Amino acid sequence: MNLTDSALLNSYSLYALYSAMAIYAFAFIAFAVDLARRSSAVGAIEAADLVETDAASSAGFAASAGSTVTLKRPVLSRISARMDDDAALPYGRSSSLRVGVALTVLGWALHLAATIMRGFAADRVPWANMYEFALTGTLLIMTVFLVVLIRADLRFLGTFVTGLVLVLLGVAALQFYVEVAPLPPALQSAWLVIHVFVASLATGMFALGFALSTVQLLQFRRENRTLEAAAPRSALAPGQRLRFLATLPSSATLENLAYRINIIGFILWTFTLMAGSIWAEQAWGRYWGWDTKEVWTFIIWVIYAGYIHARATRGWRGSRSAWLAIIGFSAVMFNFGIVNVFFKGLHAYSGL
Amino acid sequence: MATLSRPSDHYDSRREAPQTGVVQPKLGLTGWLRWFWRQLTSMRTALFLLLMLAIASIPGSLVPQRTSDPNGVTQYFTDHPDLAPILDKVQAFDVYTSAWFSSIYLLLFISLIGCVIPRTKHHFQALRAKPPTTPARLGRLFGFTTQDAPPHSDARAAITHARTVLKSSGYRVARFDSDTESSVSAERGYLRETGNLVFHAALVGILVTVGFGGGYGFAGQRVLVEGQTFVNTLLAYDSFNPGRFFDDTTLDPYTLSLDDFSVSYEQRNLQAYGQPIDFTADVTVTPKGEAAEPGAVKVNGPLRTNGTSIYLLGNGYAPTIQVTAPDGTVVFSDSVPFLPQDANLTSLGIVKVPDGLAEQLGMIGFFYPTQDKAASGANFSSYPDLEYPLLTLNVYTGDLGLNAGVPTSVYSLVTDTLTQQTGGKTGVASIELKPGASAELPGGLGTVSFIDNNPAASAAGDFTQSVPRFASFDIHHDPTQIWLISFSMLVLFGLFTGLLVPRRRVWVKATTRADGTVHLEYAGLARGDDPALEAAVSAVAARHLKLLKTHQTVVATPEST
Numbered sequence: 009m010n011l012t013d014s015a016l017l018n019s020y021s022l023y024a025l026y027s028a029m030a031i032y033a034f035a036f037i038a039f040a041v042d043l044a045r046r047s048s049a050v051g052a053i054e055a056a057d058l059v060e061t062d063a064a065s066s067a068g069f070a071a072s073a074g075s076t077v078t079l080k081r082p083v084l085s086r087i088s089a090r091m092d093d094d095a096a097l098p099y100g101r102s103s104s105l106r107v108g109v110a111l112t113v114l115g116w117a118l119h120l121a122a123t124i125m126r127g128f129a130a131d132r133v134p135w136a137n138m139y140e141f142a143l144t145g146t147l148l149i150m151t152v153f154l155v156v157l158i159r160a161d162l163r164f165l166g167t168f169v170t171g172l173v174l175v176l177l178g179v180a181a182l183q184f185y186v187e188v189a190p191l192p193p194a195l196q197s198a199w200l201v202i203h204v205f206v207a208s209l210a211t212g213m214f215a216l217g218f219a220l221s222t223v224q225l226l227q228f229r230r231e232n233r234t235l236e237a238a239a240p241r242s243a244l245a246p247g248q249r250l251r252f253l254a255t256l257p258s259s260a261t262l263e264n265l266a267y268r269i270n271i272i273g274f275i276l277w278t279f280t281l282m283a284g285s286i287w288a289e290q291a292w293g294r295y296w297g298w299d300t301k302e303v304w305t306f307i308i309w310v311i312y313a314g315y316i317h318a319r320a321t322r323g324w325r326g327s328r329s330a331w332l333a334i335i336g337f338s339a340v341m342f343n344f345g346i347v348n349v350f351f352k353g354l355h356a357y358s359g360l
Numbered sequence: 361m362a363t364l365s366r367p368s369d370h371y372d373s374r375r376e377a378p379q380t381g382v383v384q385p386k387l388g389l390t391g392w393l394r395w396f397w398r399q400l401t402s403m404r405t406a407l408f409l410l411l412m413l414a415i416a417s418i419p420g421s422l423v424p425q426r427t428s429d430p431n432g433v434t435q436y437f438t439d440h441p442d443l444a445p446i447l448d449k450v451q452a453f454d455v456y457t458s459a460w461f462s463s464i465y466l467l468l469f470i471s472l473i474g475c476v477i478p479r480t481k482h483h484f485q486a487l488r489a490k491p492p493t494t495p496a497r498l499g500r501l502f503g504f505t506t507q508d509a510p511p512h513s514d515a516r517a518a519i520t521h522a523r524t525v526l527k528s529s530g531y532r533v534a535r536f537d538s539d540t541e542s543s544v545s546a547e548r549g550y551l552r553e554t555g556n557l558v559f560h561a562a563l564v565g566i567l568v569t570v571g572f573g574g575g576y577g578f579a580g581q582r583v584l585v586e587g588q589t590f591v592n593t594l595l596a597y598d599s600f601n602p603g604r605f606f607d608d609t610t611l612d613p614y615t616l617s618l619d620d621f622s623v624s625y626e627q628r629n630l631q632a633y634g635q636p637i638d639f640t641a642d643v644t645v646t647p648k649g650e651a652a653e654p655g656a657v658k659v660n661g662p663l664r665t666n667g668t669s670i671y672l673l674g675n676g677y678a679p680t681i682q683v684t685a686p687d688g689t690v691v692f693s694d695s696v697p698f699l700p701q702d703a704n705l706t707s708l709g710i711v712k713v714p715d716g717l718a719e720q721l722g723m724i725g726f727f728y729p730t731q732d733k734a735a736s737g738a739n740f741s742s743y744p745d746l747e748y749p750l751l752t753l754n755v756y757t758g759d760l761g762l763n764a765g766v767p768t769s770v771y772s773l774v775t776d777t778l779t780q781q782t783g784g785k786t787g788v789a790s791i792e793l794k795p796g797a798s799a800e801l802p803g804g805l806g807t808v809s810f811i812d813n814n815p816a817a818s819a820a821g822d823f824t825q826s827v828p829r830f831a832s833f834d835i836h837h838d839p840t841q842i843w844l845i846s847f848s849m850l851v852l853f854g855l856f857t858g859l860l861v862p863r864r865r866v867w868v869k870a871t872t873r874a875d876g877t878v879h880l881e882y883a884g885l886a887r888g889d890d891p892a893l894e895a896a897v898s899a900v901a902a903r904h905l906k907l908l909k910t911h912q913t914v915v916a917t918p919e920s921t
Contacts (some may be wrong), residue, residue: 011628027630125788128825193639193659268891271859278855291660293579293671293834295844296570297428298456303421307414314410316859321403351421 559854
């Protein structure tokens with residue numbers, strides 16, 4: 009490809025990226041509005057005290073799209089309760105939630121176009137420096153989120169996912185942006201395609217796992233308060249914040265979901281580590297040398313190994329293991345944002 | 361499915377130690393050892409050690425390490441003269457071989473082995489055992505479904521079919537019959553625990569391979585200037601690190617010649633102008649007593665030959681410098697590798713001439729492949745290729761310190777015992793040479809020349825051939841890599857199966873009612889995480905009913921045949 013075409017394509021990629029960010033911002037607002045509506049719907053019930061005794065286990069209500077809230081008698085049978093609908097107060101899909109998902113899909117399409125055009129402009133895979141890695145990494149976080157939506161209703165995480173991706177893309181576009189440059193000899197390897205892609209995919213999984221574990225902790229706190237509010241007249245603890253939590257799955261369900269997503273992330277991360285070792289052997293003559301990036305990749309691996317063990321250890325299930333997942337993802341973000349840029353090491357490919 | 365149920369045979373952490381206040385039996389030595397062993401092999405201890413391992417790894421990324429960044433360690437000692445010795449005392453510059461780091465991972469692996477061995481024994485027993493008796497009340501279990509069997513069904517026959525369905529789905533089955541009811545108990549997913557055990561065993565394999573296997577190899581470094589040849593023998597290496605068990609007489613004395621080192625630079629894209637886009641070392645390898653074979657070493661493409669791997673880890677310029685005594689005798693003539701200092705290959709090199717001149721001579725040289733002058737008057741290189749090469753030399757005379765018998769680096773000059781003659785504060789300008797040029801050394805010591813490798817081309821304005829390049833090679837022999845890759849594959853296999861294969865029990869029970877109809881019950885139990893349990897139970901139920909119906913049409917017509 010000649011240089012002017014490349015520059016043109018790169019500028020299209022930037023336009024697409026900024027459009028995607030704008031649309032993600034609107035999606036974020038729509039998801040936030042949905043959470044607010046959930047809170048106010050729960051608040052309305054609380055005020056009306058329409059919920060019968062033992063509501064925590066049997067009451068259900070559904071909100072039709074729009075502002076009218078219709079309450080229904082419990083229809084949930086606990087025996088066959090599926091993963092998604094064991095919320096204390098199941099809530100339908102509001103119009104803002106639908107808008108949020110639709111905008112996210114649109115933003116994702118533009119994001120995908122931006123990434124592909126960057127790749128064509130550079131005539132290689134679009135993940136060879138920090139800017140491109142952020143572009144592809146966030147695209148994969150979003151892709152994982154949208155794919156998981158097909159299987160499990162995690163739409164309530166939309167605020168978190170669009171928010172996280174928006175912040176990361178903002179940092180990437182403002183701080184990490186570099187012009188298209190050819191691959192330095194150290195990166196000219198098939199392992200660039202495999203190692204970095206799988207690492208990004210694992211990051212996408214860990215991001216969702218992190219979000220679920222966070223909500224799990226909040227939900228667990230709500231459930232405890234509900235129990236502590238001795239008289240079980242309501243599913244809602246009086247005067248609590250984040251009332252929308254009553255419309256989300258139980259903490260046990262969230263924990264299982266987080267676990268399933270995190271173990272996929274862990275397998276991918278293990279593969280990343282091994283592929284990285286094979287590549288390191290070819291490029292640097294040793295498969296493991298405790299380079300700073302290797303150290304942090306190892307630390308993350310050990311933290312998630314700890315997380316998986318915690319789930320099988322008496323006294324560590326639930327909140328404690330959730331904290332490990334949260335620490336794990338924080339280490340992933342640290343590895344990406346801090347180690348790449350500020351630590352001295354052989355993985356000096358940020359392009360900054 | 362509210363919570364994930366633990367397999368009953370799962371090797372879990374022990375129950376809490378008895379509370380104080382309870383009268384405990386006196387423990388003998390063996391008792392204490394057993395207690396200690398149980399503590400060490402508990403899941404809780406393993407988890408604690410894992411988290412310790414993660415935390416203990418952090419300092420190694422904050423403080424430079426001797427193995428990965430020796431210059432950084434030296435610099436750290438210069439920058440923090442008070443802190444560095446204290447950190448050194450606690451092995452902070454050798455974190456990953458330190459006593460404290462090693463003790464954490466060794467304890468972790470002992471804990472792991474102590475956990476895995478009894479689990480392996482238990483798993484072998486489980487593999488031979490029959491699935492357990494069908495519970496009396498299936499209604500309490502997961503995915504509970506009831507169905508009426510098709511008319512004229514027989515409870516025992518229905519269970520025979522259920523057994524067929526379950527067996528074909530990979531379940532291990534056991535049937536139980538009584539007067540009123542028949543049932544089949546089935547279990548599958550033993551591979552989950554197999555994978556789990558394989559994963560942990562393979563980790564031990566990796567640790568052992570890395571710990572001991574590394575001792576059987578070697579790693580050596582050698583710098584070669586274009587045209588030079590190296591023989592794979594101990595003395596020919598610039599530096600050589602054999603493993604503990606490596607016998608250096610087993611080195612295979614093949615020769616390696618660097619014929620040409622080519623570099624290409626980005627020239628079209630102005631955003632990345634001058635960025636290297638390819639390094640290729642064209643070499644010739646000649647095994648002992650065999651024909652020479654050409655090869656290439658690239659940054660991501662090591663050359664595997666004669667049981668060794670040759671990696672390209674660095675490159676730069678090696679200006680050919682010649683020093684002549686006043687009487688015309690050549691006292692020094694060599695291509696000296698200059699170490700690159702920046703991306704445009706401003707390079708620093710040292711020349712030492714101990715003999716043949718009136719005084720010992722040392723020179724610190726800077727080489728600029730494309731020389732340019734900053735506003736301050738300082739030289740710098742503005743492009744990494746040979747566009748306008750210039751060599752500058754600061755001359756020192758005196759005692760080079762080579763006669764003391766102490767090994768000294770060829771890449772550094774100790775100037776304490778020397779007198780500077782040009783450059784710096786001497787007031788005498790540094791010697792500046794273009795390829796092919798010569799200059800008088802101060803004090804009538806002699807002449808120094810910068811030999812041009814291709815004078816004809818330089819005369820025509822093309823300097824690209826004027827200075828030879830060098831490549832620095834790492835030559836490694838590691839017989840354990842095949843073991844490592846095999847154990848790594850086992851780790852991945854173990855992870856996939858140990859985390860993703862569901863282990864579950866499924867029961868089908870058939871009860872004959874008073875009116876002769878047959879009542880069917882289906883239920884399952886997850887042993888470990890199993891998101892698809894209920895779907896699996898209903899699939900078994902559906903297949904079973906379908907089979908019962910097909911079978912019924914066959915048995916319903918025996919009288920007509």
